[in-house]
Amino acid sequence: MTLSRRTLCAGTGLLLAGMLGLAGCGSAEDPAPAPSSAAPAAPAAPRQFLLGAAGVGDAYFPTYGNGGYDVSRYTVKVRYDPAEDRLTGTTTVQAAATGDLSAFNLDLAGLTVRSVTVDGAPAKHGRKGDELVVTPARGLIAGNGFVVEIAYDGKPEPLRNEVLGSGGFLHTDEGAIALGQPESASTWFPVNDHPSDKATYDFEITVPKGLTAVSNGVPAGKSTTGDWTTWKWAERSPMASYLSTVVIGKFRITEGEHKGRPVFHAVTTDLPSGAADRSIADTVEVTDYLESVFGPYPFEAYGGVVISDARIRYALETQSRPVYSASFFSRGENTAVVAHEMAHQWFGNSVSLARWQDIWLNEGLATYAEWLWAEHDGGRTAQQEFDDRYAGSSGQVWRTPPGEPGVPNLFSESVYQRGGMTVHALRVAVGDKAFFEILKTWAAQNRDANATTAEFVALAERVSGKQLDDLFEAWLYGKQRPDRPGRV
Numbered sequence: 001m002t003l004s005r006r007t008l009c010a011g012t013g014l015l016l017a018g019m020l021g022l023a024g025c026g027s028a029e030d031p032a033p034a035p036s037s038a039a040p041a042a043p044a045a046p047r048q049f050l051l052g053a054a055g056v057g058d059a060y061f062p063t064y065g066n067g068g069y070d071v072s073r074y075t076v077k078v079r080y081d082p083a084e085d086r087l088t089g090t091t092t093v094q095a096a097a098t099g100d101l102s103a104f105n106l107d108l109a110g111l112t113v114r115s116v117t118v119d120g121a122p123a124k125h126g127r128k129g130d131e132l133v134v135t136p137a138r139g140l141i142a143g144n145g146f147v148v149e150i151a152y153d154g155k156p157e158p159l160r161n162e163v164l165g166s167g168g169f170l171h172t173d174e175g176a177i178a179l180g181q182p183e184s185a186s187t188w189f190p191v192n193d194h195p196s197d198k199a200t201y202d203f204e205i206t207v208p209k210g211l212t213a214v215s216n217g218v219p220a221g222k223s224t225t226g227d228w229t230t231w232k233w234a235e236r237s238p239m240a241s242y243l244s245t246v247v248i249g250k251f252r253i254t255e256g257e258h259k260g261r262p263v264f265h266a267v268t269t270d271l272p273s274g275a276a277d278r279s280i281a282d283t284v285e286v287t288d289y290l291e292s293v294f295g296p297y298p299f300e301a302y303g304g305v306v307i308s309d310a311r312i313r314y315a316l317e318t319q320s321r322p323v324y325s326a327s328f329f330s331r332g333e334n335t336a337v338v339a340h341e342m343a344h345q346w347f348g349n350s351v352s353l354a355r356w357q358d359i360w361l362n363e364g365l366a367t368y369a370e371w372l373w374a375e376h377d378g379g380r381t382a383q384q385e386f387d388d389r390y391a392g393s394s395g396q397v398w399r400t401p402p403g404e405p406g407v408p409n410l411f412s413e414s415v416y417q418r419g420g421m422t423v424h425a426l427r428v429a430v431g432d433k434a435f436f437e438i439l440k441t442w443a444a445q446n447r448d449a450n451a452t453t454a455e456f457v458a459l460a461e462r463v464s465g466k467q468l469d470d471l472f473e474a475w476l477y478g479k480q481r482p483d484r485p486g487r488v
Ligand code: TRP
Pocket: 167, 179, 180, 181, 182, 314, 315, 316, 317, 340, 341, 363, 411
């Protein structure tokens, strides 16, 4: 759901009209070579149907996502039987071609594809590792919408990323948990798995009666037939695929309404009622505070899910309904993590990365939101939080540039803490009035879209009227501790 230009690849032998002998990877938008002036006027050239690229070309994760089309909506209907660890699904993808396509890829890890249709007609399909290659009966024309329906099943497996650990679908004692950053969705549905292609989602998750299936967005009904219950969820704001989740199990559910939007919290019954429930219940209060500094909450629902699984020791800002490890609440109430995950709803989720190397835009701003919330809540001030880190951060933090951390350091302390310090250094440089205007304008201007570090810097300079290249250069890209800024 973006307007960014996507690549198409001329795979040798895969062109339907491969008369130009294109080599390597081109773009469907590239102009055709000019005819030689000596040649007689040629008849209109046949359309060049190209193969959609097997990745969007992210510098850190070149195979993530696919080229040649832009998804607007996913409808994911899955049935999961925990006793058998078996998923059966049908996913419908509504997309538009961005070039003339002879074939295109979706990302799908494991699972067995049973059938694929494009616009209702059976399509050829094959697998190349974690890519599903779909060849429709007829080429797809640039700009035209098309609908892909994929039926599949199997035993879902998490992804194993050597550097970042696992993400994706995990079978638990009584259910399942699917989440993970920078990728996870392809373990349970076919997807264009890169945040540059945001889309809306409808989920229908069928589980054994007695279990809950929680996902993103607005609760859209629940019905039981025989021994199975179908839980429906609708995420109506464009969402990056890594922010999708499904959590299946036994939960204490709290439902309510806040500012006319549904609230849906779920805490695993593995935990006795206590600090986790109380922390999650504070979600709306924390979010109301964040609205006062970031501008209007960007989504249609609120919530939080608390899970207890030894393999997941983090929280993730899954859209409109973050998932939290119970470990965050083992020492009592913790609203700092709620402030962090809810801040991501603005920074990361509504305003999304266009490329993974800009991750500090998510994590630096979410970390800074923790400091703002602590101060608002009567705790330590943002200045104190900054001072501690400026004085006490390790050499590793100062050597690692958060603006270009590299894949192994994508979620490192530098990205989070030095990212947060960068935000504070900006605040000191421009003053509070310009600073909060920058944050609100960033959220408003890029709502439901994708943005880059360069755009953030440009906005900060425009709003403040200050030249900030040196500040961002030192804080985001320098390999040593920047000079100490003044104080707020
Ligand atoms: N983005 C998450 C947060 O800051 C943390 C995180 C990093 C994460 N990598 C992850 C969560 C992988 C789940 C899976 O809150």
